[in-house]
Amino acid sequence: MIERTAELTAVNRELESFSYSVSHDLRAPIRAIDGFSQIIIDEYSDEVSAEILRYLEIIRQNTRNMGNLVDDLLAFSRLGKQSIQRQEVDTEKVVREVTEMLQNDNSEREIEFVIHPLPPCLADVNLLKQVYVNLISNAIKFTRDCGQARIEIGYHSYQPPAGENVEKKNKNCYYVSDNGVGFDMRFYNKLFGVFQRLHRSEDFEGTGVGLAIVKRVIEKHGGEVWADSVLGEGTTFSFTIGEDYENDQSS
Numbered sequence: 001m002i003e004r005t006a007e008l009t010a011v012n013r014e015l016e017s018f019s020y021s022v023s024h025d026l027r028a029p030i031r032a033i034d035g036f037s038q039i040i041i042d043e044y045s046d047e048v049s050a051e052i053l054r055y056l057e058i059i060r061q062n063t064r065n066m067g068n069l070v071d072d073l074l075a076f077s078r079l080g081k082q083s084i085q086r087q088e089v090d091t092e093k094v095v096r097e098v099t100e101m102l103q104n105d106n107s108e109r110e111i112e113f114v115i116h117p118l119p120p121c122l123a124d125v126n127l128l129k130q131v132y133v134n135l136i137s138n139a140i141k142f143t144r145d146c147g148q149a150r151i152e153i154g155y156h157s158y159q160p161p162a163g164e165n166v167e168k169k170n171k172n173c174y175y176v177s178d179n180g181v182g183f184d185m186r187f188y189n190k191l192f193g194v195f196q197r198l199h200r201s202e203d204f205e206g207t208g209v210g211l212a213i214v215k216r217v218i219e220k221h222g223g224e225v226w227a228d229s230v231l232g233e234g235t236t237f238s239f240t241i242g243e244d245y246e247n248d249q250s251s
Contacts, residue, residue, distance in 0.1 A: 026066070026070050027067070027070055030063050030066050030067050030070065031067075033059065033063045034059075034060055034064065034067070037056045037059045037060045040056055041053060041056050041057070041060075084123075084124040084127060084220055084221060085124050086123060086221075087122070087123075087124075087125060088120055088121075088122060089120055089121050089122070089125045089128055090120055091118040091121055091155075091174070092115065092117065092118040094129050095115055095118060095132055095136075095153050096115060097129070098132045098133050098136055099115065099151075099153070101133075102133070102136055102137060102140060109144075110148065110149070111140060111143070111149045111150075111151060112148065112149065112150045112151070113151050113153070114150065114151070114152040114153070114154075115153050116152070116155065117154075117155070118153070118154065118155050118174065119155055121174075121241045122241070123221055123241050124221070127217045127221075128217075128241070130213065130214075130217060131214050131217050131218065131239070132153075132176070134210040134211065134214050135176040135214060135237050136151060136176055137210070138178075138210065138211070138237075139151045139176055139178035139180065139235075141180075142178060142180035142181050142182075142235065143178050143180035143181075143234075144180075145180075145181065146179055146180060149178070149179065151176065151177070151178045152176070152178070153174075153175070153176050153177075154174070154175055154177075155172070155173070155174050155175070156172070156173070156175065157171070158171045158172070158173050158175075158238055171240065172240070173238040173239055173240050174239055174240075174241065175236055175237060175238040175239075176236070176237045177234065177235070177236040177237075178234050178235055178236075179233065179234040180234050180235060181231070181232065181234075182229040182230050182231045182232055182233050182234050182235050183229045183231060183235065184229075184231050185228075188227070191211060191227060192211050192212055192214070192215040192225070193212060214239075218239050221241050223239055223240040223241045224239065224240050225237065225238070226238055226239075
């Protein structure tokens with residue numbers, strides 16, 4: 001059993017190293033394709049047809065999408081090697097910084113952010129910030145077609161809806177909730193997988209890596225992450241972050 005575990009650990013390490021190397025090596029050609037396409041548009045737009053210019057814009061859009069995917073893959077690969085630096089984190093301050101940043105990035109949207117009191121936790125502040133960036137960005141994306149987008153961030157004792165996640169009942173957890181499009185819980189097992197998407201890329205952009213990063217960060221902290229959703233009504237992501245700060249202080 002010990003030997004088998006060691007083999008699996010070695011294989012995972014090799015896969016992470018391979019993923020990092022491939023992602024890193026892809027960056028240069030992607031930048032070259034995007035850069036030369038832009039040069040043609042800037043310097044030769046009077047000499048080529050409108051159709052060719054449209055094709056070039058399609059090339060540039062797809063290279064940007066590929067660049068985002070490579071960046072997310074690199075971030076995911078680095079997490080396998082990165083050690084966490086636990087410290088007392090002002091969770092509410094982190095959330096307010098993230099919501100302010102994302103609100104500025106989406107200034108054309110009217111989004112209601114409801115931030116409830118959040119207790120501090122023992123975590124790596126940069127990794128925790130990444131968790132909130134990914135979860136709140138998701139909420140912003142999937143409330144795009146709502147008349148009034150509402151995103152709620154808080155901390156509570158979890159009460160599962162309609163019998164879902166019964167084993168986590170009464171567990172204290174942080175959560176990010178939205179009133180967006182939601183997803184079909186029948187496909188829940190795909191939610192946190194790399195490259196897994198529950199909506200068409202034509203409807204909602206994304207690389208399919210963000211939630212995998214969230215899961216890896218939370219698990220590195222010894223916590224859990226899960227979701228509840230109703231199609232057409234919204235989604236709630238909940239997570240624990242390992243040892244409670246209050247428990248650590250009292251020990």
